[in-house]
Structure formats: structure tokens, C-alpha cells
Amino acid sequence: MKTLDVVLGLQWGDEGKGKIVDVLAERYPVVARFQGGPNAGHSIHFGNTSFVLHSVPSGVFRDGSINIIGNGVVLDPTIFREECQAIEALGVPVRERVKIARRAHLIVPTHKLLDAADEAALGKSKIGSTLKGIGPAYSDKTGRNGLRVGDLLEADFREKFETLKRKHAARLAQYDFKAPFDPEAAEKQWLADAEYLKTFEIIDAEYETNALLAADKAILAEGAQGSMLDVDFGSYPFVTSSSTACAGACTGLGVAPGHIGKVYGVFKAYCTRVGSGPFPTELGDDTGERMRQRGREFGATTGRPRRTGWLDIPALKFAVMISGVTDLIMMKADVLDGFDTVKVCCEYRVNGIRTDRVPYDVYAEIEPVYKEFKGWSGDLGSCRSEAELPAEFKAYIAYIEQEVGVPIRILSLGPDRDQTLIRC
Numbered sequence: 001m002k003t004l005d006v007v008l009g010l011q012w013g014d015e016g017k018g019k020i021v022d023v024l025a026e027r028y029p030v031v032a033r034f035q036g037g038p039n040a041g042h043s044i045h046f047g048n049t050s051f052v053l054h055s056v057p058s059g060v061f062r063d064g065s066i067n068i069i070g071n072g073v074v075l076d077p078t079i080f081r082e083e084c085q086a087i088e089a090l091g092v093p094v095r096e097r098v099k100i101a102r103r104a105h106l107i108v109p110t111h112k113l114l115d116a117a118d119e120a121a122l123g124k125s126k127i128g129s130t131l132k133g134i135g136p137a138y139s140d141k142t143g144r145n146g147l148r149v150g151d152l153l154e155a156d157f158r159e160k161f162e163t164l165k166r167k168h169a170a171r172l173a174q175y176d177f178k179a180p181f182d183p184e185a186a187e188k189q190w191l192a193d194a195e196y197l198k199t200f201e202i203i204d205a206e207y208e209t210n211a212l213l214a215a216d217k218a219i220l221a222e223g224a225q226g227s228m229l230d231v232d233f234g235s236y237p238f239v240t241s242s243s244t245a246c247a248g249a250c251t252g253l254g255v256a257p258g259h260i261g262k263v264y265g266v267f268k269a270y271c272t273r274v275g276s277g278p279f280p281t282e283l284g285d286d287t288g289e290r291m292r293q294r295g296r297e298f299g300a301t302t303g304r305p306r307r308t309g310w311l312d313i314p315a316l317k318f319a320v321m322i323s324g325v326t327d328l329i330m331m332k333a334d335v336l337d338g339f340d341t342v343k344v345c346c347e348y349r350v351n352g353i354r355t356d357r358v359p360y361d362v363y364a365e366i367e368p369v370y371k372e373f374k375g376w377s378g379d380l381g382s383c384r385s386e387a388e389l390p391a392e393f394k395a396y397i398a399y400i401e402q403e404v405g406v407p408i409r410i411l412s413l414g415p416d417r418d419q420t421l422i423r424c
């Protein structure tokens with residue numbers, strides 16, 4: 001019996017999960033997404049090309065891989081079709097490699113309208129949503145109004161679709177709001193794309209995942225977003241609408257907790273956040289701008305510039321705690337090459353009191369308490385072994401391991417597959 005190993009983002013998303021899943025997929029015949037939807041943007045680079053995945057698991061570029069879109073995911077048929085056609089254009093047999101859970105919920109065009117209307121109504125306190133319809137689709141799921149992939153195969157699908165549309169229209173009528181796209185054209189396209197989706201293998205994913213594990217096929221669960229955006233543990237209400245922590249992999253795939261093996265926690269050597277909400281170590285200065293430019297920190301889904309700041313250890317320890325992370329993976333350390341000083345937030349001062357706990361109050365005044373490290377010179381991206389790493393960088397990562405209490409097993413030192421140091 002093999003285990004379900006999980007890759008999670010430990011920060012506010014965009015940690016580099018796509019690259020790591022693509023690298024690890026060599027060891028995992030099966031990759032599965034378990035939550036989130038096309039709000040995710042998982043970038044993969046090979047040679048001179050790069051590709052951004054939104055709904056399809058990042059194992060898809062590996063020969064012979066099985067990629068499951070689990071029941072915990074919300075799927076937009078239009079984005080899915082566009083993505084699959086772009087993958088197919090690279091010569092990848094996407095239809096052979098991707099399977100979709102019957103129980104996964106569908107994002108319909110009116111979910112996107114509701115998302116935009118909700119955000120517009122919030123004004124200054126908006127969440128900064130990607131406007132992909134995620135919140136409204138999950139609301140319909142837990143409110144027991146949702147449409148599922150399995151419904152597409154039923155004779156009364158159109159009726160169910162119209163019923164949901166009427167409910168959404170009644171809500172939309174309460175807003176004074178202009179649709180950001182033509183709803184009729186979007187619906188027509190959506191219905192055509194739903195037919196396209198039906199040509200993929202639609203499965204009882206919970207049976208399939210458990211059968212694969214029993215047949216000694218290891219599964220890698222690919223998290224989307226990050227722990228600090230978790231609907232329960234993130235900076236609510238500035239969060240996404242799903243469980244981004246490890247437990248979400250169990251409910252999002254129908255696999256019991258006892259089958260979980262490794263929990264890989266992915267974090268960047270610094271922090272970014274896109275959208276609103278607290279970000280204690282945020283830098284609004286030239287150093288922050290330098291991180292943004294060097295790290296190309298612009299949204300893969302929305303193109304928005306990401307907020308940037310130093311590494312936040314209390315937040316990292318919190319994320320490790322709620323998910324039981326066994327292996328840390330540090331991304332993009334090369335972005336900090338050439339900085340004179342590298343800072344790490346080791347504690348907060350919340351309303352004047354020192355603490356290492358993430359506060360409940362998202363409007364609390366949080367002042368980071370920093371530890372400073374001497375920066376390193378040279379180019380981390382060209383290091384291919386532990387021995388080549390600069391001493392200052394080694395001191396920096398040793399401190400993080402000691403504070404968090406989990407070893408950094410993988411160091412990613414650049415976007416390419418071969419710029420990855422496995423330190424087992």
C-alpha cells in the first residue's frame with residue numbers, strides 16, 4: 001500500500017508549488033488536485049518555455065502520468081477547455097492523462113458575476129479575489145445548491161442549470177452593478193465547453209484514488225493557494241473559500257488521514273501576497289521592489305503585482321503546525337542573491353506585546369521583530385551541490401530549520417527543473 005503525499009503552500013499562495021509538483025511527479029505516477037479552482041496559477045518552466053496551469057494537476061507533462069481533478073475542486077469548463085487545448089498544442093496527450101471527479105462542483109458564469117458584484121459591494125474592504133467565481137461556487141456547494149460534474153451526464157441537467165441561474169439572477173438583481181462580460185455569450189460558450197468536458201473520463205475519484213494506493217501507486221496531492229489563505233485558519237475574511245491545509249487533501253480526494261505519508265510544505269525564501277489582508281513583513285520600499293522585479297512577482301492568474309516582504313517565521317510555524325509538515329521545500333532563494341542584508345521575522349509585537357502566535361484580529365497592529373543575516377554574493381542558481389552553497393546562505397537556512405523544527409529537504413534555486421537541490 002502506497003501513501004498519499006501532499007504538497008502544500010505554506011504562505012499566501014504562489015510559493016512555487018507547480019514547479020515542485022512537476023519535479024516530484026517523476027516519483028509519483030498519480031498527481032491530484034484536491035481543492036481550489038482556476039484561482040490557482042501554477043507555473044512550470046522547461047527549457048525556454050513556461051506554462052501556467054489553473055485546473056489541471058502539474059503532473060500532466062510527465063509521460064504516462066495520471067492526473068486527477070478531485071471532488072474538492074471547483075471547475076470552470078471554459079477555463080478547463082482553454083487550458084487543455086493549450087496543453088494539447090504542446091503535443092501532450094491531455095485526454096489520456098486527465099480524469100475528473102464526478103463529485104467536483106462546477107463554476108457557472110453567474111458565479112463569476114456574483115463574485116464581481118460581491119467585491120464591488122465591499123468597496124475598500126474588498127478581498128482582492130481573482131474573480132473566477134470561487135467564493136460563490138463554494139457557497140453553493142455548502143449551501144446545497146451547487147451543480148456537479150456528474151450532473152452534466154444526467155438528463156435533467158439543463159433544468160438544474162436554469163434553476164441555479166434563476167437563483168443567481170434574483171441575487172444579482174439586488175446589486176447596482178454592471179456585468180464585466182457579456183453573460184449571454186459566456187453562457188453559450190460555457191454550455192459548449194461543458195460538452196467538451198464530458199469527453200474526458202469522469203470517475204468516482206474516491207474509489208479510484210483508494211484503488212490506486214492499494215495497487216501500490218503513490219499519489220501526490222497538489223495543493224493550491226496557501227495555508228494563510230485557508231478558509232478556517234487564514235486571515236479571515238481575506239482568504240479563499242477552501243481548505244488549503246493538509247486535511248483538505250482527505251476530504252477533497254476521499255482518502256482517509258491514515259493514508260497520508262509525507263507532507264511537503266513549500267515556501268519562498270521571502271513572502272508575497274496578492275490581494276488584500278494582513279501581511280506583517282510587507283515592504284513598501286526599494287528592497288520590496290527589488291524582490292518583486294528579481295522574483296518576477298506578478299500574478300500568474302491576474303497579472304497583478306504581488307506585495308513582497310521578508311520571511312515570516314511565526315506564520316511558517318503556524319502553517320507547519322496545522323498541516324503536520326514533514327519536509328520543507330524552500331523556493332526562490334536565488335532572488336535574494338546580492339542583498340547586503342537578509343532579514344527574517346522571528347516574532348511579532350501585537351499591539352505592543354511580543355508573541356510568536358498569529359493573531360486572530362486581522363486589523364491588529366503587527367510589528368515584526370527581525371533577525372538580520374549577512375547576505376551572500378554569487379549566483380545560487382548555478383549551485384548544483386550542497387558544497388557549492390555560500391556559507392552565509394547556509395547560516396540562513398540552518399536558522400530557519402532550527403526555528404521551524406523541520407528539515408529543508410529541497411532547495412529550489414531557479415525556475416528550471418535542474419536548478420533543484422535534493423538534500424535527503
Ligand code: IMO
Pocket residue numbers: 009012013014015039040041042127128129130131132134135223224225226229238239240241274275276
Ligand atoms: P496559487 O495556487 C495567490 C487570493 C486572491 C485573494 C484571495 C481570494 O497560484 O498559489 P479567490 O479568487 O480565491 O476568491 O481570492 O485569495 N488567491 C491567491 N493568491 N495564489 C493563489 O493560488 C491564489 N488563489 C487565490 O488574490 O486575495
Ligand code: MG
Pocket residue numbers: 013014015040041042043300301
Ligand atoms: Mg500562483
